[in-house]
Amino acid sequence: MKIEVLGCSGGMGKGESTTCIRINDNLLIDAGSGLGRLSQQEMLSIEHVFLTHAHLDHICFLPLLLDNLFEQLEAPLQVYALPEVIKALQTHIFNWSIWPDFSQLPNATNAVLKFNPIVTNQQHQFAMTRLTAISAQHVVPACGYIVQEDDGAVFCFSGDTRFDQQVTAAYNQLGAIDALMLECAFPDRLADIAIKSQHLTPASLAEFILSLDTAPKQLWITHLKPSFRDEIWGELMRLNLPVSIRLLSSGDTFFLEHDRCAPET
Ligand SMILES: [Zn+2]
Numbered sequence: 001m002k003i004e005v006l007g008c009s010g011g012m013g014k015g016e017s018t019t020c021i022r023i024n025d026n027l028l029i030d031a032g033s034g035l036g037r038l039s040q041q042e043m044l045s046i047e048h049v050f051l052t053h054a055h056l057d058h059i060c061f062l063p064l065l066l067d068n069l070f071e072q073l074e075a076p077l078q079v080y081a082l083p084e085v086i087k088a089l090q091t092h093i094f095n096w097s098i099w100p101d102f103s104q105l106p107n108a109t110n111a112v113l114k115f116n117p118i119v120t121n122q123q124h125q126f127a128m129t130r131l132t133a134i135s136a137q138h139v140v141p142a143c144g145y146i147v148q149e150d151d152g153a154v155f156c157f158s159g160d161t162r163f164d165q166q167v168t169a170a171y172n173q174l175g176a177i178d179a180l181m182l183e184c185a186f187p188d189r190l191a192d193i194a195i196k197s198q199h200l201t202p203a204s205l206a207e208f209i210l211s212l213d214t215a216p217k218q219l220w221i222t223h224l225k226p227s228f229r230d231e232i233w234g235e236l237m238r239l240n241l242p243v244s245i246r247l248l249s250s251g252d253t254f255f256l257e258h259d260r261c262a263p264e265t
Pocket residue numbers: 053055138160
């Protein structure tokens with residue numbers, strides 16, 4: 001499984017892009033500003049976009065992607081999300097005021113954008129790759145994703161979430177996870193803001209990891225607010241979690257196999 005972290009920051013700035021992950025060239029999880037790293041040709045090869053939730057840092061480049069590809073798309077771009085997320089996009093983004101409704105263009109029966117409502121625990125199969133939405137707890141309806149490949153590789157992405165036993169119970173159904181990408185937006189001294197905005201801090205991330213029956217083989221940390229990056233990473237290191245931990249950067253690429261993960265050099 002090829003995993004390209006096009007964006008993984010909790011904010012913006014030089015070298016910082018917001019959440020967008022490309023899997024095996026043709027599938028995206030979220031459509032944050034990291035999507036802007038792709039060439040026009042690479043954008044054209046995207047067929048499926050799975051969204052974790054409707055917050056701007058996760059969807060901001062989806063309208064621009066459709067505009068870029070409008071004349072060239074031969075099949076509709078398939079966008080998958082919880083029904084509440086689709087409703088939010090239709091009401092607040094693709095509403096003809098902020099952006100055209102591409103699900104009606106060039107006409108309703110032959111549109112370039114197709115919304116596909118999803119439910120958690122339902123599997124979507126594409127060639128050798130299976131995607132399943134998994135529970136998350138955030139201030140708006142949200143999910144994470146499990147990506148599995150026929151060779152046994154398992155990649156999980158939490159999306160934006162707080163720690164909750166119900167959330168980790170879903171991960172415990174999976175067994176061994178080769179790589180878990182987990183958000184950690186705030187340092188512990190801002191735990192009150194993290195609780196209000198339903199994000200993780202190093203302390204609640206530790207609770208998350210320790211409530212898993214089996215530690216993931218790799219833990220990838222994402223969604224740090226840029227101004228707290230060093231502080232959060234310092235706190236995470238001091239936790240000495242019983243797992244191999246890595247701070248992701250926008251542009252990181254991995255080749256994940258069951259029991260083996262090679263970063264691109
Ligand atoms: Zn969010």
